[in-house]
Amino acid sequence: MSGQIRVLVVDDSALIRDVLSRTLARDGDILVVGTAQDPLDARDKIKALNPDVVTLDIEMPNMNGLAFLQKIMRLRPMPVVMVSTLTTKGASETMLALELGAVDFVAKPRADGEGGGIEAFGSILREKVRFAAQSDVQARAHRAPTPDLPIKTAAAPLGAVIAIGASTGGVEAIRQVLSSIPADCPPILIAQHMPKGFTARFAARLDELVPVRVVEAQDRMLLEKGTAYVAPGDYHLRVEKSSGQMKCRVTQDETTSGHRPSVDVLFHSVAKVAGPMAVGAILTGMGRDGANGLKAMREAGAFTIGQAEGSALIYGMPKVAFEVGAVVEEAAVEKIAARLVAALSKIKAAA
Template identity: 45%
Template sequence: MNTVNVLIVDDSAVVRQVLTEQLDGINGIKVMGSARDPIFARKLMEKQWPDVIVLDIEMPRMDGITFLRQLMKERPTPVIICSTLTEKGAEVTMQAMSAGAVDIIAKPKVGLKQFLEESRMLLGDAIKAASHARMERVAAGGRASALAAPTRKLSADAVLAEPLHKPLAATTERVVAIGTSTGGTQALEYVLTRLPRTAPGIVVVQHMPGQFTAAFAARLDQLSEIEVREARDGDRVIPGLALIAPGTDHLLLRRSGAQYRVEVKNGPLVSRHRPSVDVLFRSTAQSAGPNAVGIIMTGMGDDGARGMLEMHEAGALTVAQDELTCIVYGMPKEAVKLGGVDAVVGLPRIPGIVIQAPTRLAYMRAAGG
C-alpha cells in the first residue's frame, strides 16, 4: 500500500500536534509536515507536494478559502477542511466545498484534543478516502461524513426490520431516493440544479455533519429551480421538492395512503453512518417498491449497496453512477458487485432519469434490455 503524505495547515498548535501524533500512527499515513498558515505551508510544499492537505479556514495572513482556490487553479490536490461547528463556520465551509474541498472534519469548540484522539481511525479513513479522489472531477464539493467514535458495523436491521417482500402495486406517483458520500455535494449540485419544478419528489442521504446539512440544502435551494431543504419529521414528499437528511439522523420514507412522507429518526450508526443510505433505501423498498427509483452516486465505502439490492428486489429501478464520472468509485462499485443495480450511467444522464422516473420495465425496454 502506498503511503499517503499529509500536510496539516492550522493556526492551532494543539490541532497540529494532536493530528500529527494521531495520524502518524496509522498504517499507510505519514504527516510530512504542519504549518500555522498557508504562507508557511507553501514553503513546505516547495520541497515536497502532499497527497492530502488538512486545512483550517480561519488563519492569519491568508484564509483557507483563498488558499484552496489557489490550489485548485494551480495544482488540484485533495483537501479536507477542518472547520469549527458554528453557524458561520457552516456557511464558510459550504464555500470551501464549492471551491473544491473533498471532505469536512467538523471540530468542536471545546474538548478538541479528546475529540481528535477519539476520532483517530475515522480521521485516517477520511484522509485515505481523499487520497483516492479523482481531482480532475472535483469542481465543487465533496464528502463530509459525521465523525464519531469507532463502532462495529451495523446493518439497517438496527433501525428498520427487513422488508417482508410483499409486492406493492405500481402507481403513477414516483419517488426518487438518492444516496451519496465523497464527492456527493458536487454530484448532487449537478443533478438538482438541472431539474424542473415538475420533477418527482426526491429524498437524499449525503454523508455530512449535522451542523452543515441545513446550509448545504439552503445553498442548493438558491441554485435550483426545485425547492431543496433539510428534511423535517413528517414532511410530505411532493413533486418539485428535494428533502436532504439531517446529518445527525436517519431518513426513512413512509407511505400513508396515496401520500409519501419522511420520518427523521435517531438511532445507531448503520454501515458506520448516520444518516445511512442503507436505511433510506430499505425504507423506500418497503414503502414505494416499484414506484421508486434508487440512485447511488460517488462515495467511499459500501453504505447503500445492500439497501439498493432490496430496492431492486422490491421492483424499483436502481441506478449507479459510473466509475468515469465518480470522484470516488466506492459505493456504486459495491452496489454493482451485489447485483442490485439495473443500470450504470454517467453523471450527465442522471438528471434525465430523475425527471422521467421511469419504472424498471419501461427503462429496460427503452434501453433495449
C-alpha cells in the same frame, strides 16, 4: 515508509498543528511530512514536500483557507480535507469549500465534548484522509462535462419518488444532479453522509442553487412534489405511507452500514413503500452503504443507476452496488438526472 499517506497540515494555531500531527500519525499508515502556519508557508511546502493530502483550516492570516483552496484547485489540483469549526458560519464556509473542490471535511472537536471529543475526532480525521488519498481529484478537475439538453419536465404520477444516496464527494455530485431536474419533479429523498450541524446549511445551499426546493427533513413532514428532503446529520431518513400520504420519518435508531444517516436505510424504505414507482441513484463515496438498499429497490421494480467510475470522486459505493447487481446502468454524473427523468416518464406511461 513506502505506502504511507503523506500529509501536510495547514493551521495557524501551533497547538492545533501539534494535535493534528499526533492524531494523524497514530496508526502508522499516515506520515505528516510537514506543517504550515498560513497559506503562504503552505504554498512553498506543497512544492517542496509533494504531499498526497492537505488538511486545511479556513480561518487563517494572510489568505483565508477558501481563497487558498481555490488557488490549489486551479494551479495544482490535489486532495484537500477541510478542518472546520462547528458553527453556522463554519458550516457555510465548509459548503463553499466542497463546491471549490475540497474532498471532504471534519469538524474540530468541541470544548464541551459533544461528538465524542478528541478520540472520535481523530478516528474520523484519519478515515477522511485515507479516503481523500484514494480520490481522483485530478480527473475531476480536468473533466469537461457534456450535459444533455435542458430537461423540460420531470412530472410523474402521484406516489413516485426519487431517492439519492452519496458519501465523500457527494455534496458536489448531488448539486450537479439536482441542477438538471425541473421543479415539477416528484419528491426527492437524499441521504448524504454528513455530521450533525452541517446538513441544514447543505440543504439551504442547495436550495439557493437548484430549481427544486430543498429542505432538511423533519419527522412526519409530508412529501411534496418539487421538493428535496435531506436526511439530518446523525439521523436516519425513511419514507412511510399512512392515511394515503407519504411522509418523512426521521429517527435516531442504531447506525446501519456504519452510518447515520444510512443510504441503505433510506433505499430499503423506498423499496418497501414506493416499489416500481421509485427511481434511485447511488453516487460517489467510500464503502458499501446503499448497495443492498438499492438492490432491494431494483428487485421491487424501481429504476436504479450508479455514478460511473470515471465520473466519481471515489468509485466505492457505486462499485459495490454495480457488483451486487443493484444498478440497472451506470452513467457520468451529468447524465444521471436525464436518466432518472426518462425512467419517471415510463412510470407515467405505465400508470
